[in-house]
Each structure stands twice: as structure tokens, then as C-alpha cells.
Amino acid sequence: MINVRSYHIVAALFQLGNSSRMKNIHILSMKYNRILKLKEAEMxxxxxxxxxxxxxxxxxxxxxxxxxxxxxxxxxxxxxxxxxxxxxxxxxxxxxxxxxxxxxxxxxxxxxxxxxxxxxxxxxxxxxxxxxxxxxxxxxxxxxxxxxxxxxxxxxxxxxxxxxxxxxxxxxxxxxxxxxxxxxxxxxxxxxxxxxxxxxxxxxxxxxxxxxx
Amino acid sequence: MINVRSYHIVAALFQLGNSSRMKNIHILSMKYNRILKLKEAEMxxxxxxxxxxxxxxxxxxxxxxxxxxxxxxxxxxxxxxxxxxxxxxxxxxxxxxxxxxxxxxxxxxxxxxxxxxxxxxxxxxxxxxxxxxxxxxxxxxxxxxxxxxxxxxxxxxxxxxxxxxxxxxxxxxxxxxxxxxxxxxxxxxxxxxxxxxxxxxxxxxxxxxxxxx
Structure with missing residues (x-):
């Protein structure tokens, strides 16, 4: 199950125009997991x-x-x-x-x-x-x-x-x-x-x- | 005391650009009391x-x-x-x-x-x-x-x-x-x-x- 946070991360990536090559949120979530961790402090x-x-x-x-x-x-x-x-x-x-x-x-x-x-x-x-x-x-x-x-x-x-x-x-x-x-x-x-x-x-x-x- | 509704009526009139000659909300409220009644149904x-x-x-x-x-x-x-x-x-x-x-x-x-x-x-x-x-x-x-x-x-x-x-x-x-x-x-x-x-x-x-x- 996709949580709300992942949803918003995808929304954020859409905003950045980075998602055009992506197939679905699962791939996106995995791909950006690392970034996510780096960003943890900023959250x-x-x-x-x-x-x-x-x-x-x-x-x-x-x-x-x-x-x-x-x-x-x-x-x-x-x-x-x-x-x-x-x-x-x-x-x-x-x-x-x-x-x-x-x-x-x-x-x-x-x-x-x-x-x-x-x-x-x-x-x-x-x-x-x-x-x-x-x-x-x-x-x-x-x-x-x-x-x-x-x-x-x-x-x-x-x-x-x-x-x-x-x-x-x-x-x-x-x-x-x-x-x-x-x-x-x-x-x-x-x-x-x-x-x-x-x-x-x-x-x-x-x-x-x-x-x- | 001015109630919230009057405040918003004045805001509405501002929006219409009608209030430039008005001195204060009290005058406005009186002046538009009649309109107010007519508008009652629309509210x-x-x-x-x-x-x-x-x-x-x-x-x-x-x-x-x-x-x-x-x-x-x-x-x-x-x-x-x-x-x-x-x-x-x-x-x-x-x-x-x-x-x-x-x-x-x-x-x-x-x-x-x-x-x-x-x-x-x-x-x-x-x-x-x-x-x-x-x-x-x-x-x-x-x-x-x-x-x-x-x-x-x-x-x-x-x-x-x-x-x-x-x-x-x-x-x-x-x-x-x-x-x-x-x-x-x-x-x-x-x-x-x-x-x-x-x-x-x-x-x-x-x-x-x-x-x-």
C-alpha cells in the first residue's frame, strides 16, 4: 500500500518535471527512497x-x-x-x-x-x-x-x-x-x-x- | 458594534468600487440597509x-x-x-x-x-x-x-x-x-x-x- 507521504513525494517530483519517464509510483518510491532519507532532517x-x-x-x-x-x-x-x-x-x-x-x-x-x-x-x-x-x-x-x-x-x-x-x-x-x-x-x-x-x-x-x- | 455581516457587505462594496466616497462603515451600513433587505432572499x-x-x-x-x-x-x-x-x-x-x-x-x-x-x-x-x-x-x-x-x-x-x-x-x-x-x-x-x-x-x-x- 502506498502511503500519503509517497503520494506527495510523487506530487513533488511531478512539480519538478522529473516523472515523465517513470511508470508508476512504486518505482518512484524505490528510486527516491535514498533522497527521502537524505531529506528526513528537512522534513x-x-x-x-x-x-x-x-x-x-x-x-x-x-x-x-x-x-x-x-x-x-x-x-x-x-x-x-x-x-x-x-x-x-x-x-x-x-x-x-x-x-x-x-x-x-x-x-x-x-x-x-x-x-x-x-x-x-x-x-x-x-x-x-x-x-x-x-x-x-x-x-x-x-x-x-x-x-x-x-x-x-x-x-x-x-x-x-x-x-x-x-x-x-x-x-x-x-x-x-x-x-x-x-x-x-x-x-x-x-x-x-x-x-x-x-x-x-x-x-x-x-x-x-x-x-x- | 459592527457585525461581521456588515463588514463583509463593505468588503463587497469595496470590490465593486463603490465605496470611495464613503466615510465609514456606519454610513455604508445605513445606506445599504435597503439593498440588504432586497438581497435577503439571495443570502x-x-x-x-x-x-x-x-x-x-x-x-x-x-x-x-x-x-x-x-x-x-x-x-x-x-x-x-x-x-x-x-x-x-x-x-x-x-x-x-x-x-x-x-x-x-x-x-x-x-x-x-x-x-x-x-x-x-x-x-x-x-x-x-x-x-x-x-x-x-x-x-x-x-x-x-x-x-x-x-x-x-x-x-x-x-x-x-x-x-x-x-x-x-x-x-x-x-x-x-x-x-x-x-x-x-x-x-x-x-x-x-x-x-x-x-x-x-x-x-x-x-x-x-x-x-x-
């Missing part, structure tokens, strides 16, 4: 992932990643910048106990210029993020909408880089929000852009509980 | 969402969406085409009871030509999907990797269109997988492309439990 390395872009699914993917990691036994911390409202996901820790969610935003939305209070809350969030990342208590740390906080100049690009640099080797750090700055993308390990191809907002459909929030 | 309408593209996060976003919907009280069905392996997410129903996951794939990965058995399993998955969608037992139905099944010609574009057409008005249907065909994208309501900007596969990093699966 425990945490990376910096970014979900950005205008499309739907950035926070949603982060929640999915949190759940997947928690179910695999990791402790997961989700810090939500900007957001201070009651999202459906806030009750997640009631169901899956190794997920912690904290909000680093106010109960209202920033329309144009952020207020002093917004800055204060974001600074506290930043300090809390630093603490959480370096504590090594969490295998996965997700800082949701940190790039929106950056957009409103509540955190600087240097603040984000410092967080990345302070990350212990084994911690996976996930950053989300549209308009991730180029200098951060350059230093991240994995970057996915959620690109909006079609959105029902343009049909006049509004956000629905349980789907968008 | 209970389910749509067809697609997550496609080469980037990471399609299945992950679908899991996040499932969790969010379940926590908001919806019953959620996840059918995984192609996949028959032990993914971390399979234990999700042990934690959140209104999520059901079934797999419509075999324990091995299709490398080149699918076998008769692959076709059989996919056909059963298709029949099960039809049943689940029309049963109205689930507010959200996710058919994960259905476009990979399409890619391997295990399901046809017509099969997928029939599923979309059979959808009761209130059901949200979510389809994932790279290379969603243009004719399906045309008929979907919301399409997001996960675009790979940077991937650590190219650094030789392999899949890690709890992160990729």
Missing part, C-alpha cells in the same frame, strides 16, 4: 508560507491548514490582525483543542485612515506574535491579514521581516493578506497568489454566514 | 465555487470552508475524488460532527493511464455525489479534485455540468482541482485560481505531514 524544518492576492480563500486556506496541522498533532496558533469581529472560525478551539485563536483588531473596519487605537491594537498583536513564535509552544503560527495591517501602516515591512528572522527552525509561519510586499515575498519559502477569476460580488451577491465568514 | 442561495490553479491551497481552502460552514451550523459533505489515502483531514468528522468525508479514489496514485478500477471508483463517486447533492441533507457539498478526475477522463465535463444543474437552489457546491475546464468556469459563480508564485518543492523540500497532508 522537520518549518517554512514561511504566504497566501496573498485578491481572490477568495486566503484566510480560508489558513484555517484549513490549521485544522490539518492540528489533526496531525501539531499545536497551532492563529493571530488575526485587523479583525475583531465574531467570525465562525473563532469557535474552532472549542472543537479542536490544540488550536488557539486570538484577534489583534478592533470591532470595526478601517475605511480610510486608521486611528491611534488601531495602531495600538496592532502593536500589541505584533508583540504577542513575537512571543508566540519564539515560545516554541506552537508548531504552526498563522498571522492572518498581517499584510492588511502592513497596508494600513500598522506594522512595517521590517516588523514582518523581524518576525520571520526570529522564527525557530522548526516553526511553520503562515502569513496572509492581499498585497504582500515584494521584499517579504522574496524571503518567503512558499508563496501562493489567490487570483480572482470570477466573483459573485459583481453579481450583487453579498457575504453569507458560514461561507464568507 | 440563502447556494452557488457554485471553483478553486483551481497550480498553486497550493485548493483542498486546504475547501477544508477551511467546510469547517467555517460547519461551525456556522451547516451540514457539510466532502467527497474526495482520486484520493484514497489517509489524509489528516479524514479525522475531521471525529471533531466536528456535521462534516462527512468520503473518498472516491484508490489507495494508489494514477501516474499515466488510469485503470478500469479507477474508472469504476470514480463512477461510484459521481453517483454518490449526485445522491448527496439532491438529498438536500447538506448545505455545502465539496467535490475535491473532481477536475483531476476530469483530467484523467474518469468523469466528463458533461458529468460535472449535470451535477451543477441538479443542485437544489440552496446548496453550495464547491469544486476543486487544477485545470478546471473553461466550459465549467463559464457556468460557475465564483472562481479562484491558486497561482504558484514560489514553491519549496523547487528547493527539493518534500511534503510534510500536517502541512501538505
Amino acid at each position: 522537520n524544518t518549518g517554512f514561511v508560507q504566504i497566501y496573498t492576492g485578491n481572490g477568495k480563500g486566503k484566510t480560508t486556506a489558513a484555517i484549513g491548514l490549521a485544522v490539518r496541522a492540528a489533526l496531525a498533532g501539531e499545536r497551532v496558533f492563529i493571530g488575526q490582525f485587523i479583525k475583531g469581529m465574531r467570525y465562525s472560525e473563532l469557535s474552532l478551539p472549542n472543537y479542536i483543542e490544540n488550536i488557539v485563536i486570538e484577534q489583534f483588531g478592533r470591532e470595526c473596519f478601517i475605511i480610510r485612515d486608521p486611528e491611534t487605537k488601531d495602531l495600538e491594537v496592532a502593536r500589541k498583536g505584533l508583540a504577542r506574535s513575537r512571543e508566540v513564535i519564539s515560545s516554541r509552544e506552537f508548531g504552526v503560527v498563522i498571522l492572518d491579514e498581517i499584510f492588511i495591517a502592513f497596508h494600513y501602516r500598522l506594522v512595517s515591512s521590517m516588523d514582518i521581516r523581524r518576525l520571520m528572522l526570529s522564527k525557530p527552525k522548526e516553526v511553520e509561519l503562515v502569513l496572509t493578506g492581499r498585497n504582500a510586499p515584494a521584499e517579504i515575498i522574496r524571503e518567503a519559502d512558499l508563496v501562493t497568489e489567490m487570483r480572482e477569476i470570477k466573483h459573485y460580488y459583481s453579481k450583487g451577491v453579498l457575504a453569507r454566514e458560514g461561507i464568507e465568514y | 440563502n442561495t447556494g452557488f457554485v465555487q471553483i478553486y483551481t490553479g497550480n498553486g497550493k491551497g485548493k483542498t486546504t481552502a475547501a477544508i477551511g470552508l467546510a469547517v467555517r460552514a460547519a461551525l456556522a451550523g451547516e451540514r457539510v459533505f466532502i467527497g474526495q475524488f482520486i484520493k484514497g489515502m489517509r489524509y489528516s483531514e479524514l479525522s475531521l468528522p471525529n471533531y466536528i460532527e456535521n462534516i462527512v468525508i468520503e473518498q472516491f479514489g484508490r489507495e494508489c496514485f494514477i501516474i499515466r493511464d488510469p485503470e478500469t478500477k479507477d474508472l469504476e471508483v470514480a463512477r461510484k463517486g459521481l453517483a454518490r455525489s449526485r445522491e448527496v447533492i439532491s438529498s438536500r441533507e447538506f448545505g455545502v457539498v465539496i467535490l475535491d479534485e473532481i477536475f483531476i478526475a476530469f483530467h484523467y477522463r474518469l468523469v466528463s465535463s458533461m458529468d460535472i455540468r449535470r451535477l451543477m444543474l441538479s443542485k437544489p437552489k440552496e446548496v453550495e457546491l464547491v469544486l476543486t482541482g487544477r485545470n478546471a475546464p473553461a466550459e465549467i468556469i463559464r457556468e460557475a459563480d465564483l472562481v479562484t485560481e491558486m497561482r504558484e508564485i514560489k514553491h519549496y518543492y523547487s528547493k527539493g523540500v518534500l511534503a510534510r505531514e500536517g502541512i501538505e497532508y
Whole structure:
């Protein structure tokens, strides 16, 4: 029986374009067994992932990643910048106990210029993020909408880089929000852009509980 | 206090580019209260969402969406085409009871030509999907990797269109997988492309439990 890991190794090899001559996964698994062993140490390395872009699914993917990691036994911390409202996901820790969610935003939305209070809350969030990342208590740390906080100049690009640099080797750090700055993308390990191809907002459909929030 | 729904309405209006003259969310909320009421009926309408593209996060976003919907009280069905392996997410129903996951794939990965058995399993998955969608037992139905099944010609574009057409008005249907065909994208309501900007596969990093699966 092929395990999930082998499946993903094959997926990885596909990605590298190496698999065209291969007949099946069994051969692949054998062939790459050696590489696999060499890579063993790296499997425990945490990376910096970014979900950005205008499309739907950035926070949603982060929640999915949190759940997947928690179910695999990791402790997961989700810090939500900007957001201070009651999202459906806030009750997640009631169901899956190794997920912690904290909000680093106010109960209202920033329309144009952020207020002093917004800055204060974001600074506290930043300090809390630093603490959480370096504590090594969490295998996965997700800082949701940190790039929106950056957009409103509540955190600087240097603040984000410092967080990345302070990350212990084994911690996976996930950053989300549209308009991730180029200098951060350059230093991240994995970057996915959620690109909006079609959105029902343009049909006049509004956000629905349980789907968008 | 501003509720999450208002927040998302403002986000929707931003998307439409209508909010530039507005001062704050309170004014917006009042102004669009009337529209909101008119739209009330539509809020209970389910749509067809697609997550496609080469980037990471399609299945992950679908899991996040499932969790969010379940926590908001919806019953959620996840059918995984192609996949028959032990993914971390399979234990999700042990934690959140209104999520059901079934797999419509075999324990091995299709490398080149699918076998008769692959076709059989996919056909059963298709029949099960039809049943689940029309049963109205689930507010959200996710058919994960259905476009990979399409890619391997295990399901046809017509099969997928029939599923979309059979959808009761209130059901949200979510389809994932790279290379969603243009004719399906045309008929979907919301399409997001996960675009790979940077991937650590190219650094030789392999899949890690709890992160990729």
C-alpha cells in the first residue's frame, strides 16, 4: 500500500518535471527512497508560507491548514490582525483543542485612515506574535491579514521581516493578506497568489454566514 | 458594534468600487440597509465555487470552508475524488460532527493511464455525489479534485455540468482541482485560481505531514 507521504513525494517530483519517464509510483518510491532519507532532517524544518492576492480563500486556506496541522498533532496558533469581529472560525478551539485563536483588531473596519487605537491594537498583536513564535509552544503560527495591517501602516515591512528572522527552525509561519510586499515575498519559502477569476460580488451577491465568514 | 455581516457587505462594496466616497462603515451600513433587505432572499442561495490553479491551497481552502460552514451550523459533505489515502483531514468528522468525508479514489496514485478500477471508483463517486447533492441533507457539498478526475477522463465535463444543474437552489457546491475546464468556469459563480508564485518543492523540500497532508 502506498502511503500519503509517497503520494506527495510523487506530487513533488511531478512539480519538478522529473516523472515523465517513470511508470508508476512504486518505482518512484524505490528510486527516491535514498533522497527521502537524505531529506528526513528537512522534513522537520518549518517554512514561511504566504497566501496573498485578491481572490477568495486566503484566510480560508489558513484555517484549513490549521485544522490539518492540528489533526496531525501539531499545536497551532492563529493571530488575526485587523479583525475583531465574531467570525465562525473563532469557535474552532472549542472543537479542536490544540488550536488557539486570538484577534489583534478592533470591532470595526478601517475605511480610510486608521486611528491611534488601531495602531495600538496592532502593536500589541505584533508583540504577542513575537512571543508566540519564539515560545516554541506552537508548531504552526498563522498571522492572518498581517499584510492588511502592513497596508494600513500598522506594522512595517521590517516588523514582518523581524518576525520571520526570529522564527525557530522548526516553526511553520503562515502569513496572509492581499498585497504582500515584494521584499517579504522574496524571503518567503512558499508563496501562493489567490487570483480572482470570477466573483459573485459583481453579481450583487453579498457575504453569507458560514461561507464568507 | 459592527457585525461581521456588515463588514463583509463593505468588503463587497469595496470590490465593486463603490465605496470611495464613503466615510465609514456606519454610513455604508445605513445606506445599504435597503439593498440588504432586497438581497435577503439571495443570502440563502447556494452557488457554485471553483478553486483551481497550480498553486497550493485548493483542498486546504475547501477544508477551511467546510469547517467555517460547519461551525456556522451547516451540514457539510466532502467527497474526495482520486484520493484514497489517509489524509489528516479524514479525522475531521471525529471533531466536528456535521462534516462527512468520503473518498472516491484508490489507495494508489494514477501516474499515466488510469485503470478500469479507477474508472469504476470514480463512477461510484459521481453517483454518490449526485445522491448527496439532491438529498438536500447538506448545505455545502465539496467535490475535491473532481477536475483531476476530469483530467484523467474518469468523469466528463458533461458529468460535472449535470451535477451543477441538479443542485437544489440552496446548496453550495464547491469544486476543486487544477485545470478546471473553461466550459465549467463559464457556468460557475465564483472562481479562484491558486497561482504558484514560489514553491519549496523547487528547493527539493518534500511534503510534510500536517502541512501538505
